Amino acid sequence: xxxxxxxxxxxxxxxxxxxDKFVAVDGxxxxxxxxxxxFLIGPNGAGKTTTIxxxxxxxxxxxxxxxxxxxxxxxxxxKIVRYGVGRTFQTASVFEDLTVLQNLDIAAGLRRRPRDMVxxxxxxxxxxxxxMETTGLSRHQETKAGVLSHGQKQWLEIGMLMVxxxxxxxxxxxxxxxSQGERDATGELLTKLAADHVVVVVEHDMEFLRxxxxxxxxxxxxxxxxxxxxxxxxxxxxxxEIYLGTAGTKSLEEAKVEAELLGLDPEAVAVSGSTQSxxx
Amino acid sequence: xxxxxxxxxxTTTPPTTGSAELPSVAEGAGVWTTGPRGALLGLGIGAVLLxxxxxxxxGGFGLDLLGRYLCVAxxxxxxxxxWGRGGMLTMGQGVYFGLGAYIMAMHMTLAxxxxxxxxxPTFMRQxxxxxxxxxxxxxxxxxxxxxxxxxxxxGVAGLLGWAIFSRRVKGAYFAILSQALAAAFAVLxxxxxxxxxxxxxLSNFHSLFGWDLSDQANRTVLFLVVAAVLLVMLAVTxxxxxxxxxxxxxxxxxxxxxxxxxxxxxxxxxxxxxxxAALFAAIGGALFVPVVGIISPADIGVVPSIAFLIGVAIGxxxxxxxxxxxxxxxxxxxxxxxxxxxSFWVYLQGLLFILVIGFLxxxxxxxxxxxxxxxxxxxxxxxxxxxxxxTAPVSSEQEAxx
Numbered sequence: 001x002x003x004x005x006x007x008x009x010x011x012x013x014x015x016x017x018x019x020d021k022f023v024a025v026d027g028x029x030x031x032x033x034x035x036x037x038x039f040l041i042g043p044n045g046a047g048k049t050t051t052i053x054x055x056x057x058x059x060x061x062x063x064x065x066x067x068x069x070x071x072x073x074x075x076x077x078x079k080i081v082r083y084g085v086g087r088t089f090q091t092a093s094v095f096e097d098l099t100v101l102q103n104l105d106i107a108a109g110l111r112r113r114p115r116d117m118v119x120x121x122x123x124x125x126x127x128x129x130x131x132m133e134t135t136g137l138s139r140h141q142e143t144k145a146g147v148l149s150h151g152q153k154q155w156l157e158i159g160m161l162m163v164x165x166x167x168x169x170x171x172x173x174x175x176x177x178x179s180q181g182e183r184d185a186t187g188e189l190l191t192k193l194a195a196d197h198v199v200v201v202v203e204h205d206m207e208f209l210r211x212x213x214x215x216x217x218x219x220x221x222x223x224x225x226x227x228x229x230x231x232x233x234x235x236x237x238x239x240x241e242i243y244l245g246t247a248g249t250k251s252l253e254e255a256k257v258e259a260e261l262l263g264l265d266p267e268a269v270a271v272s273g274s275t276q277s278x279x280x
Numbered sequence: 281x282x283x284x285x286x287x288x289x290x291t292t293t294p295p296t297t298g299s300a301e302l303p304s305v306a307e308g309a310g311v312w313t314t315g316p317r318g319a320l321l322g323l324g325i326g327a328v329l330l331x332x333x334x335x336x337x338x339g340g341f342g343l344d345l346l347g348r349y350l351c352v353a354x355x356x357x358x359x360x361x362x363w364g365r366g367g368m369l370t371m372g373q374g375v376y377f378g379l380g381a382y383i384m385a386m387h388m389t390l391a392x393x394x395x396x397x398x399x400x401p402t403f404m405r406q407x408x409x410x411x412x413x414x415x416x417x418x419x420x421x422x423x424x425x426x427x428x429x430x431x432x433x434x435g436v437a438g439l440l441g442w443a444i445f446s447r448r449v450k451g452a453y454f455a456i457l458s459q460a461l462a463a464a465f466a467v468l469x470x471x472x473x474x475x476x477x478x479x480x481x482l483s484n485f486h487s488l489f490g491w492d493l494s495d496q497a498n499r500t501v502l503f504l505v506v507a508a509v510l511l512v513m514l515a516v517t518x519x520x521x522x523x524x525x526x527x528x529x530x531x532x533x534x535x536x537x538x539x540x541x542x543x544x545x546x547x548x549x550x551x552x553x554x555x556x557a558a559l560f561a562a563i564g565g566a567l568f569v570p571v572v573g574i575i576s577p578a579d580i581g582v583v584p585s586i587a588f589l590i591g592v593a594i595g596x597x598x599x600x601x602x603x604x605x606x607x608x609x610x611x612x613x614x615x616x617x618x619x620x621x622x623s624f625w626v627y628l629q630g631l632l633f634i635l636v637i638g639f640l641x642x643x644x645x646x647x648x649x650x651x652x653x654x655x656x657x658x659x660x661x662x663x664x665x666x667x668x669x670x671t672a673p674v675s676s677e678q679e680a681x682x
Contacts, residue, residue: 056541081543093538095531102527109524110543117525164542 007034008068008084008167010055010198015063017047017054017222024050024059026222034167037194039209040202042219043242048202049090051219052170056080056087067168067198082110086166090173092153096146100137100156103145104128107160128163134189135159151182158189168198175208187212218242319518322601323511330507340496347503347571349611350510354564355588356595356607357513358557363589364597365526366553367450367533372458373561373588375465376433378580380562382469383432384569385482386416387425392486403477413475422489429566430559437558441551448547450536459582466581481576488570506567510604513560518600520556529553561588590629593636596645606643 010032017025025047032038040048053059057077065072070083095103105121108128124141132138135155140148145156154174161169174190175183183205191212193199203209209216209230216233218226226236233239334346355373362368390412393401400412419425440461449457469476476482491498520526532539532546539546569575578584588607595606610629617625640646 076545077540078543078545081541087541089538093535095534095538097530097534098527103531105524106528106531106539107542109528112524117528118520118523120519120522121524160542 006068008198009033009066010085010168010200011064011066012051012055013064013066015051015054015061015065017050017059017061019059023222025054027063028219028222028224030217030224032198032200034198035195036199037191037212037214038200039213039216040200040219041204041206041209041216042225045221046219047222048219049172050222052087052172052200052202055168055170056085081164081166084165084167085170086161086164086168087170088154088157088161088172088174090176092150092157094145094148094153094156094160097144099142099144100132100148101128101141103156104131104159104163108163108165110164131159131162134162136185151178154178155182155186158186162193166197169193169200171199171201173203173205174201175203175205183208184211319515319600323515323518326511326514327507330511331504334507335500335503340499343500343503344571345615347506348568349608350506351564351568351571352588352611353591353604353607354510354513354567355561356592356603357510357517358560358564359588359592360597360599360603361517361520361529361560362553362557363592364599364603365521365529365533366550368458368550368554368557369451369455369589370458370554370557371455371582371589372460372462372465372585373557374462374580374582374585376437376558376561377565377568377584377588378465378469378575378577379433379436380429380565381569381575381580382476382482382565383419383425383428384566385485385575387419387422388485388488388569389482390416390420391422391488391490392484395487403480403482404474407474409474415475426566429562433558433562434555437555438551441554442547445547445550445554446545459585462580462585463582466577469577469580479577481574481578482569483574483576485570485573493570493573502570506571509563509567513563514601514604521600525549525552587629590633592643593633594643596643599643599645602643602645 010030012028012030015025015028015030016023028047028051030051040051042048050059054061055065055072057072057075057080061073063073067083067085072080072083072085075083095106098106101124105124105128108125109117129138132141135158137152137156137159140152145153148156154177158171158174161171171190175186178186187208190199190201194214201213213230215228216226216230217224218233218236218239220242225242226233226239228236330346330350335343338346355377358376359370359373362370389401393399398405400409401416404412419428444454444457470479472478485493487493488498488502491501493499493502528539528544528549532544532549536546539549565575565580568579587610591607591610592603593606594610595604596602610632614625614629617628636643642649
């Protein structure tokens with residue numbers, strides 16, 4: 001929630017990201033509000049992660065990115081974070097040599113005074129205890145993050161976002177490598193977080209998407225091609241075409257599975273795939 | 281610490297494809313911080329050895345030699361902070377050591393000159409200088425000299441550090457840059473014979489703040505001051521390492537980008553650590569001058585700057601006491617071997633450095649950590665659910681280039 005208790009939002013307008021001459025993101029408009037659990041999907045190279053990178057100043061952005069009235073384009077990463085934008089990465093990047101508690105404490109320390117920095121931590125803040133409880137990491141408080149399982153690391157990342165006091169949560173493939181049980185728990189947690197945060201999830205896992213997405217934005221070749229509920233997106237002809245059209249670039253089996261999960265006819269993939277191979 | 285990790289357990293969830301997991305550093309090279317009791321014990325033993333036993337057992341020569349080792353060890357403590365904890369492989373601490381040393385040497389030369397009833401130091405007169413250069417005039421007052429020893433190197437490190445780290449120069453590039461700085465600084469000193477007496481350096485000091493340096497009692501007091509300063513530095517680093525700043529510094533070392541995404545500016549954190557390292561080096565340099573009696577470009581250039589590193593690497597750069605113990609041991613070995621086999625020592629130093637970086641990146645302290653873990657493992661074998669998963673192997677390469 002924004003500090004004046006109006007609902008938070010993230011509004012991207014006409015975003016362009018260009019690397020040398022390659023246009024990775026080409027005029028993307030995207031508005032996500034608090035209370036929504038938005039999934040950002042699309043084939044490989046669609047520009048999903050690049051869009052998130054642009055929001056956090058990891059990729060060079062043109063256009064406008066606005067969070068609760070603050071323009072983010074042109075600002076440095078750590079300043080953007082201070083406006084309340086937090087993110088996770090595809091590869092869980094926790095501080096492996098520090099304990100779970102130390103990781104969370106650093107994440108929570110954004111507004112700490114210099115005087116507190118040279119002191120030793122005397123007690124664990126209630127917020128950190130709460131987050132450790134929520135993410136099931138209480139038992140591992142003193143464990144080095146480097147020895148956590150992959151799923152636990154992802155959870156620690158989410159936990160770090162939670163204590164960070166972020167209002168926008170950008171999660172890049174948060175359930176990659178997780179077991180079914182861990183996925184469900186993550187889904188529940190994200191649903192809960194979406195109530196008072198702006199949450200954007202980049203995800204390839206279509207089953208996870210169908211279960212937890214409240215709205216979906218589909219990107220392809222740097223553009224937004226569809227937006228709406230899961231059902232609306234599934235019914236969209238452009239989406240069907242894009243997902244089927246990429247059949248040639250991935251294995252037929254993969255495309256079939258993906259199409260099926262999206263609720264499309266897998267046989268259509270086979271046809272489209274075979275036409276392509278003939279053309280080649 | 282209640283951490284119980286059994287390496288036998290394997291993870292249940294396989295890592296995703298493409299997510300190259302970074303191996304974590306072995307326990308010894310990592311963040312094992314000594315508790316308050318251990319720290320007091322360590323400092324207490326150090327205090328007894330340095331403040332009581334050494335002055336009682338060592339003669340004047342031995343005490344001078346040990347004092348010299350301690351001054352060099354101060355640089356090592358700073359390098360441990362910057363490199364071991366902050367990942368900044370600084371190969372140019374000679375710059376800050378030299379700044380501190382030259383400021384002190386200039387002050388002492390001037391004081392001696394005044395005692396002799398002259399206004400201009402002998403070497404300047406020989407160079408035909410008739411008026412004292414302004415740069416020298418500034419450090420004439422002892423208080424100003426001491427303030428300059430503290431402020432000038434720290435300020436230079438702050439400016440340089442900010443310029444370097446905010447441009448995200450790191451790893452090998454930073455190492456090369458810092459080494460080039462040391463080379464340039466030595467050249468600068470040599471190139472100004474009128475101001476610095478060039479490659480001869482400044483020497484032949486008779487007094488320090490009005491105390492006669494040829495009096496053995498004064499020299500003993502000087503040694504005690506050096507030892508006490510080193511102990512204070514160790515106490516400061518101990519607190520720093522267990523403070524939140526210390527944790528953040530390790531976080532920056534291991535995942536600089538990630539720290540940025542938590543809203544911190546890594547450049548600021550690194551600059552602060554770099555400044556503290558520079559301060560320690562400068563104080564070491566300033567005390568080196570009265571203890572050893574000479575400072576010349578040969579003490580501050582590329583070779584001595586690298587020599588500072590060797591003890592740190594051997595002792596265990598990311599540990600609390602590793603750098604200081606390693607540095608003193610290498611200095612001691614250097615004195616013993618250099619007189620017996622002068623050229624051999626240089627090769628041995630190089631070989632030791634390569635061996636440690638290649639095969640024991642955590643330094644000798646990691647051997648200690650390994651033994652500790654073996655023991656605690658034996659104790660934990662029969663009970664306790666382990667925390668998580670696999671223990672990753674030591675990554676020597678990755679560590680060394682940081």
